[in-house]
Amino acid sequence: MDSMLKGIFGGQDNDNDDRYQSQAQDFVGRYEQGAPWTNFSGDEAYERYQQVAQHAPPEVYQQSAEQAFSRMDPSQRAEFAQMLQQQRGQGGGYNDDPRELARYATQYQQQNLGGLGGLFGGGGGAGGGLGGMLGSVVGGGQQRSGGSGMGEMLNNPMAKAALGGIAAMAIKQMMNKR
Numbered sequence: 001m002d003s004m005l006k007g008i009f010g011g012q013d014n015d016n017d018d019r020y021q022s023q024a025q026d027f028v029g030r031y032e033q034g035a036p037w038t039n040f041s042g043d044e045a046y047e048r049y050q051q052v053a054q055h056a057p058p059e060v061y062q063q064s065a066e067q068a069f070s071r072m073d074p075s076q077r078a079e080f081a082q083m084l085q086q087q088r089g090q091g092g093g094y095n096d097d098p099r100e101l102a103r104y105a106t107q108y109q110q111q112n113l114g115g116l117g118g119l120f121g122g123g124g125g126a127g128g129g130l131g132g133m134l135g136s137v138v139g140g141g142q143q144r145s146g147g148s149g150m151g152e153m154l155n156n157p158m159a160k161a162a163l164g165g166i167a168a169m170a171i172k173q174m175m176n177k178r
Contacts (some may be wrong), residue, residue, distance in 0.1 A: 004047045009133070021175070022072040024046075024171045024174075024175055025175070026074065027044075027048060027171060027173070028168045028171055028172045028175070031164055031168035031169075032168070033167060035157070035161075036068070036071040036072065036160075036161040036164070036165050037157040037158075037160035037161040037164065040160070040164055041160075042155050042156070042159060042160050042163075044050065044164070045159070045163040045164030045167065046117055046163055047166035048168070048171070049116065049117055049155075049163035049164065049166055049167045050117050050146060051108055051167070052064070052166065052171065053115050053116075053117065053166075056170045056174070058106055058109075058110065059133035060170050060173050061106050061109060061166070061170060062102050062103065062106040062107075062173070063100065063102070063169070063173065064165075064166045064167075064169035064172075064173060065102035065105040065106060065165075065166045066099055066101075066102035066166075067099035067123075067165070067169040068161065068162060068164075068166045068168070068169050069096075069101045069102055069105075069162070070098040070166025071161065071165055072098075072158070072161050072165075074096050075096075075100065076157075076158055076161070077096035077097075077101060078095070078096040078103065079164065080096075080158055081095055081096055081100075081101060084101075084104065089128040100151075104172055105162075105166070116162060116166070117163065121158070149151045
């Protein structure tokens with residue numbers, strides 16, 4: 001598990017394990033304090049998500065997604081499910097159940113390059129994918145200073161809660177299995 005944490009936090013095999021354990025505990029702790037989108041940036045949520053998605057086994061990913069979606073309130077989950085349906089050009093089929101959303105997220109992660117990060121428009125231009133929808137529907141006109149070329153969507157609480165939450169819960173599971 002230490003090699004997974006190093007991979008998530010950008011370490012090398014010969015690096016000190018304690019440093020990555022500390023970074024992991026810090027990220028998980030910040031996610032678990034307060035609302036699930038308040039204590040880290042959208043960029044950090046996206047970066048941690050991308051690393052977890054590459055390193056976490058599917059069962060860890062799905063369980064982490066369920067835990068993350070459980071922390072969102074029902075109206076956020078329903079809105080998130082609706083946006084996923086619209087993005088996929090599907091009507092119905094998904095509801096606000098955290099287990100169902102987690103199954104969908106895991107399936108999407110396995111079948112699509114970039115997974116939810118790509119679905120949210122991460123790594124692409126501003127306004128791409130679901131990110132453009134999130135920015136216009138829920139972003140409330142918030143502007144982001146600086147930028148990573150991913151648009152405004154990562155300022156969106158729902159994007160941060162989903163991506164950061166999956167990452168934090170997967171990291172927590174990996175730390176507990178040590």
